[in-house]
Amino acid sequence: xxxxxxxxxxxxxxVILAVHIPDGFLxxxxxxxxxxxxxxxxxxxLKVADGELDEERVPLVGVLAAFVFAAQMINFPxxxxxxxxxxxxxxAVVMLGPxxxxxxxxxxxxxxxxxxxDGGIAAMGANVLNVGVLGAGVCGGLLHxxxxxxxxxxxxxxxxxxACAWLAVMVAAAATSLELAASGTVGLQTVLIAMxxxxxxxxxxxxxxxxxxxxxxxxxxxxxxxxRPRDAVGAVPVGATGAMG
Numbered sequence: 022x023x024x025x026x027x028x029x030x031x032x033x034x035x036v037i038l039a040v041h042i043p044d045g046f047l048x049x050x051x052x053x054x055x056x057x058x059x060x061x062x063x064x065x066x067l068k069v070a071d072g073e074l075d076e077e078r079v080p081l082v083g084v085l086a087a088f089v090f091a092a093q094m095i096n097f098p099x100x101x102x103x104x105x106x107x108x109x110x111x112x113a114v115v116m117l118g119p120x121x122x123x124x125x126x127x128x129x130x131x132x133x134x135x136x137x138x139d140g141g142i143a144a145m146g147a148n149v150l151n152v153g154v155l156g157a158g159v160c161g162g163l164l165h166x167x168x169x170x171x172x173x174x175x176x177x178x179x180x181x182x183x184a185c186a187w188l189a190v191m192v193a194a195a196a197t198s199l200e201l202a203a204s205g206t207v208g209l210q211t212v213l214i215a216m217x218x219x220x221x222x223x224x225x226x227x228x229x230x231x232x233x234x235x236x237x238x239x240x241x242x243x244x245x246x247x248x249r250p251r252d253a254v255g256a257v258p259v260g261a262t263g264a265m266g
């Protein structure tokens with residue numbers, strides 16, 4: 022759930038508070054390194070996902086990508102004159118597992134940049150890395166560390182899902198801050214404090230939306246979830262769907 026507005030500095034200049042970085046904010050070296058990291062992660066995800074994807078899951082991947090893409094177009098206000106929208110990394114991980122989620126988020130971020138200019142082309146590697154790869158990695162790692170969540174009650178499960186959603190936002194904000202600082206665009210302390218303070222609130226919105234969406238799926242089709250609580254109807258041990266890679 023990136024911030025999508027920019028807060029003016031006292032001198033009238035504007036400092037970016039969005040995790041969808043436009044072109045011109047990253048140095049060539051930082052952008053190139055981010056592209057290489059993002060491409061490496063996507064290639065690994067494609068290789069792993071090749072063994073996970075079957076005819077039953079292909080429609081789910083397409084529907085989820087379309088949902089996240091559309092949901093990212095809907096902004097909600099946050100304190101201080103900023104606004105946010107759904108990031109979707111945690112939702113994709115819970116539904117598909119981390120590797121397929123990584124691919125879905127890369128497609129969504131790339132589509133946003135190419136169709137709506139939400140994020141630059143040169144900076145697309147950084148945006149895919151921050152929003153998709155790191156978000157999916159953090160959420161997948163946390164769920165995996167908690168024994169695939171299958172031993173948790175429904176309440177604990179939803180709490181962990183919400184925490185994953187919030188953390189995905191904060192990780193994306195922190196990574197964006199580091200890239201902007203490494204590029205010499207703005208000082209690390211300045212951008213890190215501004216980004217994390219703004220995205221703490223945005224992350225709460227991300228968590229609320231993600232938990233609400235997962236609750237709906239849990240009530241109607243728990244079999245569609247890669248990660249499920251122990252009391253989900255029709256639950257199977259996590260890993261049978263390939264969620265762990």
